[in-house]
Amino acid sequence: MAWRYAMMLDPAASDVSPSSFADTFHAVDPTAPSLAVGELSAQRGDGVFESIGVIDGHPQQLEPHLERLAHSAAICDLPEPHLGQWREAVAAASAHCGPGESVIKLILSRGVEQGPSPTAWVTVASAADNSRARAEGVRVVTLDRGIDSGAAARAPWLLLGAKTLSYAVNMAAIREAKRRGADDAVFVTSDGIVLEAPTASVILRIGGTYVTPAPTGAILHGTTQLSAFDWLTAHGHDVEYRDVPVSALRTADAAWLVSSVRLAAPIASVDGAAIAVDAEVTRSLNAYLLTPHD
Amino acid sequence: MAWRYAMMLDPAASDVSPSSFADTFHAVDPTAPSLAVGELSAQRGDGVFESIGVIDGHPQQLEPHLERLAHSAAICDLPEPHLGQWREAVAAASAHCGPGESVIKLILSRGVEQGPSPTAWVTVASAADNSRARAEGVRVVTLDRGIDSGAAARAPWLLLGAKTLSYAVNMAAIREAKRRGADDAVFVTSDGIVLEAPTASVILRIGGTYVTPAPTGAILHGTTQLSAFDWLTAHGHDVEYRDVPVSALRTADAAWLVSSVRLAAPIASVDGAAIAVDAEVTRSLNAYLLTPHD
Numbered sequence: 121m122a123w124r125y126a127m128m129l130d131p132a133a134s135d136v137s138p139s140s141f142a143d144t145f146h147a148v149d150p151t152a153p154s155l156a157v158g159e160l161s162a163q164r165g166d167g168v169f170e171s172i173g174v175i176d177g178h179p180q181q182l183e184p185h186l187e188r189l190a191h192s193a194a195i196c197d198l199p200e201p202h203l204g205q206w207r208e209a210v211a212a213a214s215a216h217c218g219p220g221e222s223v224i225k226l227i228l229s230r231g232v233e234q235g236p237s238p239t240a241w242v243t244v245a246s247a248a249d250n251s252r253a254r255a256e257g258v259r260v261v262t263l264d265r266g267i268d269s270g271a272a273a274r275a276p277w278l279l280l281g282a283k284t285l286s287y288a289v290n291m292a293a294i295r296e297a298k299r300r301g302a303d304d305a306v307f308v309t310s311d312g313i314v315l316e317a318p319t320a321s322v323i324l325r326i327g328g329t330y331v332t333p334a335p336t337g338a339i340l341h342g343t344t345q346l347s348a349f350d351w352l353t354a355h356g357h358d359v360e361y362r363d364v365p366v367s368a369l370r371t372a373d374a375a376w377l378v379s380s381v382r383l384a385a386p387i388a389s390v391d392g393a394a395i396a397v398d399a400e401v402t403r404s405l406n407a408y409l410l411t412p413h414d
Numbered sequence: 415m416a417w418r419y420a421m422m423l424d425p426a427a428s429d430v431s432p433s434s435f436a437d438t439f440h441a442v443d444p445t446a447p448s449l450a451v452g453e454l455s456a457q458r459g460d461g462v463f464e465s466i467g468v469i470d471g472h473p474q475q476l477e478p479h480l481e482r483l484a485h486s487a488a489i490c491d492l493p494e495p496h497l498g499q500w501r502e503a504v505a506a507a508s509a510h511c512g513p514g515e516s517v518i519k520l521i522l523s524r525g526v527e528q529g530p531s532p533t534a535w536v537t538v539a540s541a542a543d544n545s546r547a548r549a550e551g552v553r554v555v556t557l558d559r560g561i562d563s564g565a566a567a568r569a570p571w572l573l574l575g576a577k578t579l580s581y582a583v584n585m586a587a588i589r590e591a592k593r594r595g596a597d598d599a600v601f602v603t604s605d606g607i608v609l610e611a612p613t614a615s616v617i618l619r620i621g622g623t624y625v626t627p628a629p630t631g632a633i634l635h636g637t638t639q640l641s642a643f644d645w646l647t648a649h650g651h652d653v654e655y656r657d658v659p660v661s662a663l664r665t666a667d668a669a670w671l672v673s674s675v676r677l678a679a680p681i682a683s684v685d686g687a688a689i690a691v692d693a694e695v696t697r698s699l700n701a702y703l704l705t706p707h708d
Contacts, residue, residue, distance in 0.1 A: 153449055155456055157422075162453055162521070163579065164584070230585075264568055267604075268560075271558070274558055277599075285458060288459050
């Protein structure tokens, strides 16, 4: 990963409609200081974000990403982002991506402590080389997320359906997975229901049907999972959102972690027990995910 | 609250012992950019912090704060902070506090993405006027933290005992409390055990004994709670750490939220039902907490 570009945004009110937002952006050096020490993003992880995969300068699944940014902002009581402004910012950032795989991050923070308004920025970086995870798969461990499967509905202040900047637990889960000799984690509820990976969605194939945990508030609705379901449906496969017990992950015909940058990584083992990797479907799916599309 | 000072630290290895760390600090404008957009504090809430109350330039409970910073860092697999360096940084920052009440924040971030080392900074601000909360008390609502009382022991990757920068849920809980017409929240487990407030510890008086939930991993060990227990013990009161069911909060003889800056705020009501405020103990305790001490 290497930085390619960064820009600060002056967040627009959601009800304005200028002919261009260009004068609300300014480029910054991604390695130089741009944020004040009182930033609530930095002090409290108080904000929301998106990571968009970019193929040859084309941002994938832009609209689902923008919609999810707005959804996360609403859950967090942040001012409604002006999606026209963000769309234009992504277009400007995309021009700095170059060929191959890149990642554009959108960050919307509550702003500086006692400050008048949110802070927002966009970064562009080249993507890490994920070819090995796509080809060989990832070993995962299941980790208890602490919550039961009713928590999201009962306690919306847990912000479980928002992609917030408070990702310390997600990062800790990946470190725990590595300590256990695995590559990644899959969060499960305390009552044994599969949720999501710290930075990816889970898709399983069970009896010929492709299944993903229903995004009913406890997890994010994965943008790459949406792309994968589009492709699977177009190829005649059955897809379904439903609750998945952890036992079903261990006995799945095949399973994947899917995310915007790593794309589809087949799960090679769960808690040390191998599961089958479907190399053919994985290759075809990733070929689709690596083709520019909306 | 108004900014008074800020400084960046170049974190020292824990095993060095120079005669002074002065050349590892530099003052920055708290309102000007000091952090890069790739800061993992800002992107992922990935780091730890402390907020130290300062009275007339004297940082209260400095050593418990430094010890907790180190404890939080260990839970988060951050490099061990050099407490001698942080102690010296706090001393330098204290010189900018002036008379009255101030707050010094210590922040240790994992650093910039793909960066070589942690980022660290210290801010100094005047404290908000908390006299009303201390005198009149705070109305609290109990909010489900989603986890059961066994989660911390079972799932250390939830980082429940660390004071991390991932505080979006804490901030959301305070917003939810305000939506319900209250001032603050008290987190409880899904099985009905009192935890802590989003930014404070809970102390109750039950049958003449001052009780606080045992900091066994699910909550922070409050530095102001430690001070309060010192004072209570010195005045002949019994103090105890133990599990507190939420029913005991509702029927307590008296209860307080205690924290480094607001100090002791008596709880005036729980979920809309008034509880007794002990104005005399509150006044005496706050007089102690407002006296410079170590």
